[in-house]
Amino acid sequence: MNPATQRALLELGELFRERLRIIGDRELRETNPDLQLKQLEAVSIDIQATQKRLPGDIDPHFAHYLSGCSYQKALAWIEATVPAAGAS
Numbered sequence: 399m400n401p402a403t404q405r406a407l408l409e410l411g412e413l414f415r416e417r418l419r420i421i422g423d424r425e426l427r428e429t430n431p432d433l434q435l436k437q438l439e440a441v442s443i444d445i446q447a448t449q450k451r452l453p454g455d456i457d458p459h460f461a462h463y464l465s466g467c468s469y470q471k472a473l474a475w476i477e478a479t480v481p482a483a484g485a486s
Contacts, residue, residue, distance in 0.1 A: 399480070406451040407480045413448060414473040417441045445469075 399407075420426070420441060426434045449464055457479070463472035 400453075402451070403453055403456075404480060406448055407476050408482065409448050410445065411473055411476040411480070413441055413445045414469045414476075417445070417469060418473075 417438065420434060420437045423434065426437075457475070460472060460475050460479075463469070463475060
């Protein structure tokens with residue numbers, strides 16, 4: 399795996415974790431749902447931008463997870479495949 403691809407995958411892993419954190423923030427959802435939605439929109443934009451940096455020959459399973467927005471599966475794939483991804 400080339401260094402640029404590895405960096406993009408590690409960044410996606412962090413973005414997927416941030417997305418899960420935002421979704422799981424019950425207090426924010428109850429007190430300021432508009433802010434939560436804005437945070438989700440911002441992280442989604444970042445995810446899409448980072449996905450565009452990936453090469454066209456990315457693993458087909460991972461590509462399938464991304465195309466279906468199966469971000470928890472994509473995160474699990476990153477953590478199992480990319481060195482240092484599970485360290486954070």
